[in-house]
Amino acid sequence: MRRISTRLADGRELLYFDSEVTAASTDRSTVFDSRDLEVTATASEIRHDALLDEWVAIASHRQGRTHLPPADQCPLCPSGGGRQTEVPAEDYDVVVFENRFPSFASRVDPAAELPETDERRPGLGRCEVVCFTSDHDTPMSRLPPERIRLVLDAWVDRSADLAALPFVEQVFVFENRGEEIGVTLGHPHGQIYGYPFVTPRTQLMAQAARRHRERTGRDLYADQLARELADGCRIVTSSQHWVAYVPFAARWPVEVHLQPRRAVPDLPSLDAAVRDDFPHVYLDVLRAMDSLYDAPLPYISAWHQAPVRVDRDLVSLHLEVFSIKRAASKLKFLAGSESGMGAFVNDIAPEQIAATLRAALPR
Amino acid sequence: MRRISTRLADGRELLYFDSEVTAASTDRSTVFDSRDLEVTATASEIRHDALLDEWVAIASHRQGRTHLPPADQCPLCPSGGGRQTEVPAEDYDVVVFENRFPSFASRVDPAAELPETDERRPGLGRCEVVCFTSDHDTPMSRLPPERIRLVLDAWVDRSADLAALPFVEQVFVFENRGEEIGVTLGHPHGQIYGYPFVTPRTQLMAQAARRHRERTGRDLYADQLARELADGCRIVTSSQHWVAYVPFAARWPVEVHLQPRRAVPDLPSLDAAVRDDFPHVYLDVLRAMDSLYDAPLPYISAWHQAPVRVDRDLVSLHLEVFSIKRAASKLKFLAGSESGMGAFVNDIAPEQIAATLRAALPR
Known part of the structure; x- marks a missing residue:
């Protein structure tokens, strides 16, 4: 893997993650972003x-961000044919760059600068876009395992870099796929958020794991995995x-957790053998999901990592992939009970969806 | 107000809440549900x-529940013209009945009965449907204040009754409005859930209020209201x-909280003057919301009440009304950050939406 860091016209960082083959044949040093791009104010x-x-x-x-552009105006495709996109190169394997419309940024608009109080602080952090392929029409689930492995390298690299930022408390690697869940760009891509706080859900997870350890002396994630392996049916x-x-206790009509057998706090802690093994399992799961309704399944794929500075012995790395699709033509909406009270009602039994997914595994 | 309890053909309870005028002219004792209705198994x-x-x-x-039927097959309209609906009467003011496809029920299918463990229990509870009007096409926001007052009477009555059930720990009164948030029946109606546990969000609220009291000796809800009144701009x-x-710290592009000036734990604790005052404020808010985009705003309206048995001095009654609509043609989706990490990113400043709503208030 070759990693090259460069800058876009407005100063945002862009990183190429090239396979050995691409690295041997492609010179990235002559390519640069020549757009006349204004620096976006981040308030x-x-x-x-x-x-x-x-x-x-x-x-x-963020209200004015790019919203479902036609494929020939996709900002994540490579540049070429006179059109300049977010990626200056004519082709790429995996590319990562700072989001032009970030929820959190390392440079905050001075005009919007606020006195820090207990109640409000500048939204310091970092938001990155990860393009999985230069091919607009090939989703993650149809990429070859070697490409997923390269994406994983990029995730590891970015998780380590963002964790090193002094204002980042947690790094979240995720993919939103499908217009049904609000994806505004069709090109296969994911995102990475470096948050300036430990997220509410991770705080709950740390709290639950701490209580479990106090009560039993054991690790919650190891116990859960052992229990699922013993049950077997899911x-x-x-x-x-x-x-x-x-x-x-799955919340979503389709929900699968991918957990390494040996607990680690985050992506950078995975050793090479575990990384090499990941793409095959992930692709099997994604392809089984896509075959559920004879249509690409809209999903959210969310890497849970331990916070950067605290509770690193409590929260263990795992990937949660879930979908709001509860039937071929029906979506699960987060309505009153879920959005109002945080109480999930799942209309599909976990054992049933597990059996359906097992039957749909590629052979 | 006249309250009459009766039973549907499959044994579910149905309650009429009639205005004085309707009560004087309508005999409910001769009306009954003559449908040949199978008892639904609740597992x-x-x-x-x-x-x-x-x-x-x-x-x-619940997977097989009624999904967006055409208006002439609406199960919440009154019966008549040879068609029998969920409401046997030919007309009604406000009617409440047990949901035919409940998330929780007081009778659990014996075939599905489970040994109670720390990990799984039968889904005991109660789910009710509240029809605000017999008129299929008049939403809550266009009902007269007297009708909202009658709906409030029904909410109070049901909150007290459900709280008295031995297996109910929390009562949640809410309305989902709009297909955009997954409403499966167009008729103006809300729902009531009697949960067999304190919901995750209410647990967090109780915890935050407890810490605030320990730290300051004061009530969190009173302090928040005082702070909003002092700030004024929202x-x-x-x-x-x-x-x-x-x-x-609004999470949603449109979010309004309605809070009584004097803190009470739940709807039954509101005195008559406070109840009489509610419809006017609520209608003003709903009508301002509907005028935001020249189209009925999809929303969730969620009554937060204290749990039935615990923390009644910590959680105070208030109504949270919020919408996922962030522009005339754009929705806020709960994607990776919200659904994966519980971290909300709001694209609209709370002060801005407050100013817009103030300008849209009916005069």
């Missing part, structure tokens, strides 16, 4: 919601280093 | 999610007994 702030004791980001500059697939299962 | 259970220490409901019998409207404001 994001975070506010403390006292009723829930949680931080909320207010990022009103396992979708597994390999030497990974287990994919529908969790006992 | 709902709740499962403990150890990673978050939260309960999740699994209600797989107040939408107010009356003698109610204040409507966009909260400082």
Whole structure:
């Protein structure tokens, strides 16, 4: 893998992650972004919601962001034919760059600078876009395993870099796929958020793991994995280093967790053998999901990592992939119970969806 | 107000809440449900999610529920013209009945009965449907204040009744409005859930209020209201007994909280003057919301009440009304950050939406 860091016209960082083959044949040093690109003002702030004791980001500059452009105006495709996109190169394997419309940024608009209080702070952080392929029409689920492996290298690299930023408390690697969940760009891509706080959900996870350790002396994630392996009926697939299962108390009509057999806090802590093993399990799961309704499944794929500075012995790395699609033509909406009370009602039994996914595994 | 309890053909309870005028002219004792209605099997259970220490409901019998029927087959319209609906009467003011496809029920299918463990329990509880009007095409926001007052009477009555059930820990009164948030029946109606657990969000609220009290000796809700009144810039409207404001750390592009000036734990604790005052403030807010985009705004309206048995001095009654609509043709989706990490990113500044709503208030 070759990693080259460069800058876009407005100063944002862009990184190429090239395979050995591409690296041998492609010179990135002569390519640069010649667009006349204004620096986007980022006026994001975070506010403390006292009723829930949680931080909320207010990022009103994002309202004007690019929304479902036609494929021939895709900003994530390579540049070429006289058209300049976010990626100056004529082709690429995997590319990562700072989001032009970030929820959090390392440079905050001085005009919007606020006095820091207990209640509001500037929205410092970093938001990156990860393009999985230069091919607009090939989703993650149809990429070859070697490409997923390269994407994983990029995720690891970015997780380590963002964790090193002094204002970042947690790094979140994720992919939103499908217009049904609000994806505004069709090109296969994911995102990385470096948050200036530990997210509400990760705080809950750390709290639950801490109570479990105090009560039993054991690790919650190891216990959960052992329990799923013992039950067996919700396992979708597994390999030497990974287990994919529908969790006992799944919230979503389709929900699969991918967990390494040996607990680690985050992506950079995975050793080479575990990384090499990942693409096969992940592709099997994604392809089984895509075959559920004879249509690409809209999904959110969310890497849970331990916070950067705290509770690193409590929260273990795992990937949660879930979909709001509950039937060929029906979506699960987060309505009153979920959005109002945080109480999920799942219309599909976890054991049933696990069996359906097992039957849909590629052979 | 006249309240009459009766039974549907399959044994579910139905209650008429009639205005004085209707009560004087309508005899409900001769009307009954003559449908040949099978008792629906309810195989709902709740499962403990150890990673978050939260309960999740699994209600797989709900998959077959009625989904967007045409208006002439609406099950919430009155019966008549040879067609029998869920409401046997030929007309009604406000009617409440047990949901035919409940997430929680007081009778659980014996075939699905489970041994109670720390991890799974039968989904005991109660789910009710509240029809605000017999008129299929008049939404809550266009009903007269007297009707809202009658709906409030029904909410109070049902909150008290459900709280008295031995297996109910929390009562949640809410309305989902609009296909954009997954409403499956167009008729103006809301729902009531009696949960067999304290919901995750209410647990967080109680925890935040407890810490605030320990730290300051004061009530969190009173302090928040005082702070919003002092700031002023996010107040939408107010009356003698109610204040409507966009909260400082709003999560949603449109979000308004209605809070009584004097803190009470739940709807039954509101005294008559405060109840009488509510419809005017609520209608002002709903009508301002509907005028934002020249189209009925999809929204979730969620009554937060204290749990039935615990923390009644910590969680105060308030109504949270919010919408996922962030522009005339754009929705806010709960994608990676919100659904994966519980970290909300709001693209609209709370002060801005408050000003817009104030300008849109009916005069």
